Amino acid sequence: MNHIVRRILPATLAVCVTLAASGCGKTPPASFRPNMVEAAAPSAEKDSISAEQTLTAAQRKQVATILLAMFGTPDDPVALPETGLDESKLRLCAGPVRSDIVGRKNGLYREHCAHCHGIGGDGLGPTAAFLNPYPRDYRPGWFKFKSTERADKPTHADLVRILHKGIPGTSMPSFALLSEPQVDALAEYVKYLSIRGETELALMRAFFELDDDAQGTLPETKEFLVGETLAPIAEKWQSAAAAQIPVPEMPADLDMTASIAKGRELFYGDKANCVKCHGPTGLGDGQANDYDDWNKNVHKITNKLVKLRESETGLDAEQRTWANEFSQVLAGDALKPRTIQPRNLRQGVYRGGRRPIDLYYRIHAGINGAPMPAAKGTVSPEDIWHIVNYIQSLPYDFDGELGADRPMVAQDRY
Amino acid sequence: MSRLSGIFWSLLFLAVPVLGVATFAVAPAYDVWLPKNVSEHGPAIDGLFMFILALTGVVFIVTEVLLFWFIWKYDASQVKGPATYIHGSHVLEVVWTIIPAATLLFLAIYQMNTWADVKMRRPAMAPTVEVVARQFEWRLRYPGRDGMLGTRDDLFLTNDLHVPVDEDVLIQLKSMDVLHSFFLPNLRIKQDAVPGMKIPVWFKAKETGQFDIVCAELCGWGHYKMKGRITVESRADFDRWLEDTYARQEATQPAPEDVAAAE
Numbered sequence: 001m002n003h004i005v006r007r008i009l010p011a012t013l014a015v016c017v018t019l020a021a022s023g024c025g026k027t028p029p030a031s032f033r034p035n036m037v038e039a040a041a042p043s044a045e046k047d048s049i050s051a052e053q054t055l056t057a058a059q060r061k062q063v064a065t066i067l068l069a070m071f072g073t074p075d076d077p078v079a080l081p082e083t084g085l086d087e088s089k090l091r092l093c094a095g096p097v098r099s100d101i102v103g104r105k106n107g108l109y110r111e112h113c114a115h116c117h118g119i120g121g122d123g124l125g126p127t128a129a130f131l132n133p134y135p136r137d138y139r140p141g142w143f144k145f146k147s148t149e150r151a152d153k154p155t156h157a158d159l160v161r162i163l164h165k166g167i168p169g170t171s172m173p174s175f176a177l178l179s180e181p182q183v184d185a186l187a188e189y190v191k192y193l194s195i196r197g198e199t200e201l202a203l204m205r206a207f208f209e210l211d212d213d214a215q216g217t218l219p220e221t222k223e224f225l226v227g228e229t230l231a232p233i234a235e236k237w238q239s240a241a242a243a244q245i246p247v248p249e250m251p252a253d254l255d256m257t258a259s260i261a262k263g264r265e266l267f268y269g270d271k272a273n274c275v276k277c278h279g280p281t282g283l284g285d286g287q288a289n290d291y292d293d294w295n296k297n298v299h300k301i302t303n304k305l306v307k308l309r310e311s312e313t314g315l316d317a318e319q320r321t322w323a324n325e326f327s328q329v330l331a332g333d334a335l336k337p338r339t340i341q342p343r344n345l346r347q348g349v350y351r352g353g354r355r356p357i358d359l360y361y362r363i364h365a366g367i368n369g370a371p372m373p374a375a376k377g378t379v380s381p382e383d384i385w386h387i388v389n390y391i392q393s394l395p396y397d398f399d400g401e402l403g404a405d406r407p408m409v410a411q412d413r414y
Numbered sequence: 415m416s417r418l419s420g421i422f423w424s425l426l427f428l429a430v431p432v433l434g435v436a437t438f439a440v441a442p443a444y445d446v447w448l449p450k451n452v453s454e455h456g457p458a459i460d461g462l463f464m465f466i467l468a469l470t471g472v473v474f475i476v477t478e479v480l481l482f483w484f485i486w487k488y489d490a491s492q493v494k495g496p497a498t499y500i501h502g503s504h505v506l507e508v509v510w511t512i513i514p515a516a517t518l519l520f521l522a523i524y525q526m527n528t529w530a531d532v533k534m535r536r537p538a539m540a541p542t543v544e545v546v547a548r549q550f551e552w553r554l555r556y557p558g559r560d561g562m563l564g565t566r567d568d569l570f571l572t573n574d575l576h577v578p579v580d581e582d583v584l585i586q587l588k589s590m591d592v593l594h595s596f597f598l599p600n601l602r603i604k605q606d607a608v609p610g611m612k613i614p615v616w617f618k619a620k621e622t623g624q625f626d627i628v629c630a631e632l633c634g635w636g637h638y639k640m641k642g643r644i645t646v647e648s649r650a651d652f653d654r655w656l657e658d659t660y661a662r663q664e665a666t667q668p669a670p671e672d673v674a675a676a677e
Contacts, residue, residue, distance in 0.1 A: 002419075127635060147668060157672040166551065166572055173551050173636070174572040177643055244673070250666045354570060355665045385666075396566050 030074040030096075030110075032067070032120040034060055035139060035197070036333040038204050040326045041301050054322060055204060062218060063203045066225060071196045074110075074119050077189075082226050083234045085192050092182070093189035108182055109189050112175065121193030123294070124333065131171045134335050137294050138190060139197025141233065142369035145352030150365040150374050152243040153236050159187035161353070169349040191237055198233045245364055247357055248381045256389060263390025271378050272363075272387060277342035277371070282394050284344035290371045292340045299337035302330060340370060348395035359388045420489035424482050431478035438471075452625070452646065453601040454618040458528045460602070466521065532603075536614050541586040542577060545615075547594035547607040550636030552627055556656065569660050573642040578652040579622050585615040595631035598644060604630055619646040 039055045072078035075095040079085040097107035116135035118125040123137030146154035166174035279285040366374035544555040558567025577583045589607035627642030
């Protein structure tokens with residue numbers, strides 16, 4: 001027995017030591033994934049998609065090179081002055097989790113955000129497929145919960161607020177326990193990823209606006225890349241603060257019961273038309289056939305691909321290859337499209353915030369990227385306040401008061 | 415088997431109790447010990463812990479030293495004669511069954527009062543706050559001015575629990591999805607949040623400060639980061655914080671930080 005131990009033990013030790021000393025192998029540095037869905041079908045807004053309208057490998061490479069020069073890598077970000085971003089804040093978020101020379105934690109984005117939102121903010125992180133709703137894809141530059149008009153970008157404070165509060169009813173957690181500078185830096189990094197994503201989209205679409213002399217290559221001039229492509233995108237972010245919705249004060253002597261009654265009238269009325277989606281009792285069961293803009297994009301493209309495959313004229317070999325490749329792109333670079341559910345207003349769960357002013361913003365400007373329309377212009381500000389008061393009474397409302405003989409309020413039912 | 419080999423193996427086994435005791439002896443100096451206790455029942459729980467540690471520690475040292483001693487003394491390279499075959503000792507078996515059984519029975523009875531204080535003698539009061547565990551956060555709901563949960567003036571928060579110091583605090587613990595465990599290390603409180611159940615948890619904090627809330631039951635991929643913060647503060651500060659937070663929840667105008675910092 002002893003002679004067996006004599007041979008096995010040192011041999012095992014030798015193997016373990018060798019493995020430990022060699023390490024696990026070098027991981028390659030992180031890199032941004034190109035927007036493959038856009039590259040394969042950049043003219044998704046047009047009526048049909050086809051092999052001719054896909055970007056070639058050379059064109060994709062040109063976009064990647066340009067983006068590398070303009071924005072850097074996930075480990076080494078670059079913030080051109082035209083973006084208006086603070087590069088030192090980006091450095092706090094970029095790269096692997098580690099301590100910097102003054103002992104601060106770096107790699108915040110990778111630690112807290114990347115596993116859902118993806119390394120490039122594409123909403124395709126490893127946990128994304130398991131979540132409902134899907135994590136946000138920043139690349140199109142649409143944000144839902146903000147204090148600005150529908151088509152405008154969120155302010156920096158809007159992003160910080162989302163990080164502080166999280167988004168109740170989704171898997172987006174609250175990061176209130178991080179320090180102020182860390183939350184501030186993460187908001188800046190989200191803007192960076194969004195600006196980069198929109199620039200990538202603009203560059204890919206620009207291939208179809210070139211004149212023939214360009215021979216399918218984008219001009220690599222500062223005037224085109226920064227002046228015509230990047231600057232308009234960055235400008236929208238910088239002007240967001242000025243686009244905050246002005247909210248009139250709710251009158252202090254407001255009769256709440258009367259306001260709620262008026263709000264109920266408006267909720268069921270034709271101007272605001274809330275019941276069409278939110279349902280006759282506010283359960284969110286009005287209709288569920290629509291998509292949010294992120295899912296709608298993939299859904300439209302998938303439908304077009306199906307139609308193409310089933311087209312009567314049949315596909316030649318080149319088109320068939322492209323269609324197969326594109327299916328693979330959809331399988332690997334897009335999440336299965338889901339319809340969007342209108343909010344169940346009886347639960348008291350408000351994703352963008354539960355303050356009266358948050359609900360005012362949602363009703364006034366609608367929700368960018370979602371089918372919730374803007375009531376601005378159709379419903380007066382005083383009426384919007386009435387609707388807000390009605391909405392806030394819904395989780396508690398079964399003809400009035402809470403009492404022992406009443407059914408449980410909706411939000412106590414879990 | 416050489417004598418050297420026998421010495422090596424017996425010393426290796428001796429290293430277990432020696433290093434074990436050494437680790438426990440130096441741990442407090444490296445701040446690797448029980449977290450700071452700020453709750454009223456904490457000393458009782460820590461006292462039980464130390465008692466059991468001492469008891470099991472003594473038994474541990476005795477048995478390990480005996481193990482070392484037998485390996486050393488009956489080293490086959492030294493003791494050449496044939497082994498003695500015995501059928502065991504009935505008396506020894508009875509003794510070393512009865513003594514541990516009696517010890518365990520003693521411990522069970524000795525700790526009953528502390529268990530009752532922490533888990534059975536609920537203070538007669540309305541809940542201070544409702545904590546709903548959710549993947550992967552702690553959702554809090556304070557009853558508003560009307561003192562009732564489930565009315566329009568409730569205060570909703572995430573992860574940021576405040577309680578008054580030197581007062582009984584009653585928490586109503588629920589879970590929105592899967593099993594979680596509400597763990598306050600500095601208050602010596604740990605209670606599983608079971609879906610479908612409303613479980614009361616109570617304590618009295620004796621010192622102000624900010625401490626951790628952690629999840630102590632594996633609940634999914636985010637379990638490791640399901641952290642919250644409990645702030646113990648004076649009653650005056652607590653009331654003021656409730657008022658401020660409620661005012662912010664009912665805001666009909668943008669908060670100052672959202673206007674000034676919007677850049």
